[in-house]
Amino acid sequence: MLKAKKKNIALRLIALGCCSVILAAGWLLLKRLEGEKPALMLELPSGHLNLSQTISVTVSDENSGLRRIWIGLVKDKREVVLLDKNFPATGFSGGGKIHKATFKIKIEPKEIGITDGKAILRMVVRDFSWRKWWRGNRTYIEKDVTIDTKPPQIDLLTRVHNLSQGGAGLVIFRISEPSIAQGVYVGENYFPGHAGYFKDPSIIIAFFALNYKQGPGTKVFVKVTDYAGNVGRTGFPHYFRRKAFKKDVIKISDRFLNWKMPEFDVETPLDSPTPIDKFLKVNRDIRKANYRQITRLVVKTDNINYWDGPFGRLPKSVRRAGFADHRKYKYKGPVIDEQVHLGIDLASVVHSPVPASNKGKVVFAGSLGIYGKTVLLDHGFGLFSMYAHMSAVNVSEGQIVAKGEIIGRTGNTGLAGGDHLHFGMLVNDTFVNPVEWWDAAWIKNNITAKIEAVSDLKRNGSSHK
Template identity: 55%
Template sequence: MNKKGRSLKPVLLIIVMLLVSIPAVWLAIIRMEGTPPALDIELKSPFIGASRDVSVSVEDAGSGVRKVWMSLLVDGREVEILQRTFPSAGFFAGGKEKSVQVKATVSPQVLGLADGKGVLRVVAWDFSLRKWGKGNQIYLEKEIQIDTRPPTVDLISRAHNLSQGGSGVALYRLSEDCPVSGVTVGDHFFPGYGGHFSDPSLHMAFFALDYQQGRGTRLAVTAEDFAGNRSTTGLVHHINARSFRKDTINLSDNFFNAKMPDFERYFPESASGSRVDLFLKVNRELRLRDSEAIYRITSRTEKEILWDGPFLRLPRSANRARFADHRTYFYGGKVIDRQVHMGIDLAATAQSPVPAANRGKVAFAGDQGIYGNTVILDHGFGLFTLYAHLSQINVAEGQMVEKAEILGKTGKTGLAGGDHLHYSTLVQQTYVNPVEWWDAAWIQNNISAKINDAGPQ
C-alpha cells in the first residue's frame, strides 16, 4: 500500500467515529434528557360536589408530553377518571405537544364514590428515552373532600310584608358553613351574613324590591356550600303594589347657561356645541356612569349593624321630589328626555346643616358627577344612605360618624337647579323608598322585631 493510502486511514477512522459519536451524543443529551414535565392541578377548592371539573396543565419543552393519567382514591378504592395519550413527532423529534391542558368531569355518585376524604392523583410522562423509553415521570396528589349533600336552609323569619320599592330582612339557619347564601329577588341576589348572633349557623340578609318589582316577583333564600351544592327555599311574602308619581321638569336657557359649563369637563368634545345636546349627554351618559360608580361603592359593606332606631330626616325640610318619580323633561314645549328619580329631594333654608341619618361609616365623600358633592354612609349589612348636591363636605372616607353628626351643608352642586338635599337609601345596591326607614313603627315591625326574635345576639 502506498504512503498516500496509509495516510488516509486515520482520517477515515476519525470521520467514522464522528459520524457515530455525534448522533450518540445528541441521543444522550437531547433524547435522553432527564427533566420531568411541569404539572399543575387547577383545583381552587378541595371540595368536590355532585359534579366538578378538574383541569390539569402539563408542559415539557424538551421531549414533549406523552401521557396524562388521573384517578381518585377514596376509602382504599382507586377509580381512574382520565387517561390521555398524545402523538409522537417521530423518534428524533419527541412529542408533538409541548404544552397541554386536559379536563375531567368528576361525578362521585356516577363513579360509585361515597362522601368523605380522598386523594386526587395525577401522573404525567414525557417522550424522553430514559427508563427504557418510558420517559420522565411526574406525580402530584391533592387531598380532596367529597360532599354531594346540599345544605339545609331553615327559615326563622316567617312572614315578609313588602312594598314595591321597599325593604325587608330574612333570618335563616344553615346546616353547614356556606361561602354564599342570601335572598334572591327576581334576578337580584342579596347576600346574607353570619356573625351577628351567638349562634354561628344563624344568618341574616337585608333585601329589597326595586320600584319596578311588584306582585309576582319571586323571592327565595339560597345557600351554596364549598362543594357547590345548592339549596333554595321559597320565602313566604306579600307584596303591596305601588304606583309612582309622574313629574314634569321644564328646562330653560337660563338653567342650561348656568349649569352646563360645569359639565364640559366630562364631555369636552361637546363644549362648543348645543347646550341641549350637552344636557342630554349629562342626563343620560353621565347619570349612567354615576350609577355604576355608586354600584361599585355600595358593593362592599361592613358585616355588622351600625345603625340604631329610625333614620333622621333633614330637619325642617319640605319634600320637593319623591322616590321613583317618573320625570319627563320639557324644553321649548317638547319632550327631550325621561328619567326616574331614585331618591327624595328635601329643601330647607340654603346651606342647611345635613345630619347623618344614622350611625355609619363613610364609604364615599367627594364629587360624583350629576350628584355633585356627595357623601355615602355604610350602615352595615348592605344598608346605605346617600347625601347629594352638598355645598360643603365635613367628613372623610373611612370615618365613623354618629347619628345626627353633621356631614356637610345643603347646596346646588351637580345637576341641581336650586339649593336642596338629594337623599337616597340603598339596600345591597338597590334604591329603596327612604320613607320606610324614617318610620320607627315600620322599622320595629319589619326589621327589629324579626332580628330580636331570631335569637341572642
C-alpha cells in the same frame, strides 16, 4: 508513496467519521438523558367535587415529549382510575410525538361508587427521557379534595315579609354548611346575605328590596351555593303591595342650562352642539354612569351593624320631591326626556348643616356627576345612605361618623336647580323609599322585631319550624 498518502487520508477520514459518530452519540445521549420533569396543571379552584363535575388537566413536556398520564381518585383506601393514557413515540431516538395535551375529565362520584367526604386526587405524568432506566422523568401530585354531592339545606328563621313597591325587608335563615354565596333573588336582582350579625356563623341575614318597578307577582327566593357548587333554594312567605308614584313635570329653561352645564365641562367634558343636547347627555348618560359608580361602591359592605334606631332626616326641612317621582322634562313646550327620581329632596335654609342620618362608615366623599358633592355611608350588611347636591363635604372616606354628626352642608351642586339635600337609601345596589327608614314603627315591625325573635330562639335553644 502515493499509496501511503491515500492510506493516511483514508485513516483520517475514518477517524473523523468515528469522532462524528461519537459526538452525535454523545449529543443524543445528553438530549435523551435530559432531567426536566413534565409540567402538570390542574383546574379545580375550590378543591371540592360535586354530583357531576368536570376537571381540566393540562400536561406538557417541551424536551423529550409526553409518555404517559395517569389520574386516580382515592377514597377509604379504594382507588378508582379516572384516566390512563399512553402517548405515541416517534422512534427509538426521537422521543414522544405529543408535547402538550389537555384533558377534560367528568367525575360523577355516585356513578363510580365514591361516597361523600375527604378524598385524594392522584396524578402522574411521565416523559420519554432515558432517565430512571428508560422510565423517564416523573411528576407526581396529590391533591386533597372533598366529595360533596348534597345541596345545602336552608332553614328560614323569619315568617313574615311584607314589602311595598320600592320598599325594603329582611329575611334571616340558617344554612347547613359553609357557602361561597348566599342571598335573596327578587326578580333578577340579587341581594347578598351576610354572616356576622349573630355569633353563630350559620345564621345569615339579608336585607332585600323591591325596586320602584317591582310589585305583586315578583318572584322571590333564597339561594345558597356551597363550595362544591351544589345549589339549595327555597321560597319564603311574602306579601308585596303595589304603590303608585307621583308624576311630575320639570321645565328646563335657557337660564338653567347656561347656569348648570358649565359645571359638567369641568368634571366630564362633553362634546355637544347645544346646551340642550348637553343637558340630555348629562341627564341620560351621565346619570347612568353615576349609577354604575354607585353599584361599584356598594359591592363591599362591612359585616358590622353600625346603625341603631330610626334614621334622621334633615332638621327643619320640607319635602320638595319624593321617592320614585316619575319626571317628564320639557323644553320650550315639548317633552324631551323622562327619568325617575330615586331619593327625597329636602330643603331648609341655604347651606344648612347636614347631619348623618345614622352611624356609618364613609365609603365615598366627593363629586358624583348629576349628584354634585356627595357622601355615601355604609351602615353595615348592605344598607347605605346617600347625601347629594351638597355645597361642602366635611368627611373623608374610611371615616366612622356618629348619628347626627355634621358631614356637610346643603347646596345646589350637580343637576340641582336650588339649594337642597337629595337624600337616598340603598339596599345593596337598589334605591328604596327613605320614608320607611325614618319610621320607628316600621323599623321595629320589619327589622328589629325579626332580629329579636331569632335571638330569643337561640337563647331558648329551640329550632324554627
